[in-house]
Amino acid sequence: MKFLRQIYESFRFAWQALKSNITRTILSLLGVTVGIFAIVAVFTIVDSLEKSIRDSLKSIGEDVFYVQKWPWGFGGEYQWWKYFQWPSPSNAEYKFLYDNMEKASAVAVMDFRGGVTLKNGSNSMDALIQGISYEYNQISDVPLVSGRYFMQQETSNGRNVAIIGWDIAQALFPNQVAEGKIFKLAGNKFTVVGVQERKGESLVDFGGNPDKKCIITYGSFAKMFQSGRPDPDIVVKGLPGDEGLKEAEAEVIGLMRTKRGIKPRGENNFSINRPEAAAQAVSGLFSVLTLAGWVIGSFSILVGGFGIANIMFVSVKERTNLIGIQKSLGAKNYAILFQFLFEAVMLSLVGGLVGIFLVFLLSFMQLGSLKIILMPSNVVLGLAVSSVIGVLSGIIPAMLAARMDPVIAIRAK
Structure with a gap:
């Protein structure tokens, strides 16, 4: 129970710190918001495209193959000119x-x-x-x-x-x-x-x-x-x-x-053509698009991660005296660590939630005949990436805060 209470206190301190610096918080989460939006938006559009194409493939039959003259795509076992003779x-x-x-x-x-x-x-x-x-x-x-x-x-x-x-x-x-x-x-x-x-x-x-x-x-x-x-x-x-x-x-x-x-x-x-072959070709194309989404989003998330880390270093500097008082009153190192780590994760999660919400709004837009569907798996992915970025951005500032000498920290101005 004591451990859970300390975790709760760490969350409360983190939330208060975020509320007391609204402008700084908003500026810090912009990078994460843009990065998560880019990744989740690309994944959502790719999934929607793939679902649309696979649903269309189902309309021509499942567990079937076609006996035809022409193969679905050249480059097979024969030269192209041979197909004309068939x-x-x-x-x-x-x-x-x-x-x-x-x-x-x-x-x-x-x-x-x-x-x-x-x-x-x-x-x-x-x-x-x-x-x-x-x-x-x-x-x-x-x-x-x-x-x-x-x-x-x-x-x-x-x-x-x-x-x-x-x-x-x-x-x-x-x-x-x-x-x-x-x-x-x-x-x-x-x-x-x-x-x-x-x-x-x-x-x-x-x-x-x-x-x-x-x-x-x-x-x-x-x-x-x-x-x-x-x-x-x-x-x-x-x-x-x-x-x-x-x-x-x-x-x-x-x-x-x-x-x-x-x-x-x-x-x-004669050629034996399978709908699965078309589906596999589509999957290969979508893999490239997914990779592009990761690359584009990663740059924004990288900037956002550095922004969160920078804010956390500033936050540790500003609250050095408070850290010393907490440790002198018996606060454990892990409680201080969790306090700043939770603050970084919460900051990153808020940015991720905003990015996911923007993708959710995108799903109401009419993109021609394509129906955009935000999959639960993409929501979980966005939250997971946000959490990881928060941990990586906040772990070093949190460790520095947890290892402070209480006497030196209290004397800090």
Whole structure:
């Protein structure tokens, strides 16, 4: 209890010292405030960017990989010119994988066409058209605000039915119920069977913004847009127990090589692309930004730390006589040490709290489509850095105060 009481007294002395020198306190914590603001702000923006991108990656499916002609980024095992010679995946290859795969929970085929105009009377809108097979909703969620998903018979027969995005529904059928309505796409009549939930603008939309997307059956898409050289994507979703999707990938490679008649020593002429690869590339970029935030913030914190240390030396000098009186009345060295150390830590923490509060205010600002979110982990980081800076800045002045001879200290003027 005596130890706790002495700690409490040390806190009380520190608080009184800070209140008695408001101007000096404010000037001292400015450096820490700017430094913590810089670090926490960069971390918060980076985390918000990363969350936005990862959420967008989830929209193209989890535990999936894509069989495509082109790799997601060159510089792989082949020279760039070889990719041009590779054939594109085909609907026949999709059906072959669908019929023969045992290590997959779902296999789907899809393709895109952008800038296609949808019309309903005088109302029109340019949209991204996505053709999908029936299994697509097992690969990626298709959240609907109204209506239904495609029936298997509709996709098998290539019926002209569509699931439209929120913005498309508002543009083509303002103040109306969209389900059951008919619109024209590339001169063909389509019936709306469902409307997707509104997502809103986001920083990155892998696979397109669903609000501006029109999903149709793959059969209809192929008839309208694949008369030339089709280049669909085959999507494979692995089984839950397949860690790293190694078994599914190995099976796909074997089946694709068989379907394309590639000899045992022949090179693969298709690419296996994973969303995780894009996520890892994003993480590498964000690591650089995080490092930049540390560097920028460290300079400000360094200045703030020297400012706090300087103020603490001045504070010890001003209160030398009081230190002597406290020690002559029985105050232990650790009580004097804690008194000045707590003062430095409190000073640094106040500066850190102000910096974190400024980041909190930043989260209310509208930065385009990016939603700024102050994570609890970043708050803890800011407070931890502030505490460490306070300890490092105040430890030497506090030790000098604790080691003073009480007789000499009392005589000081």
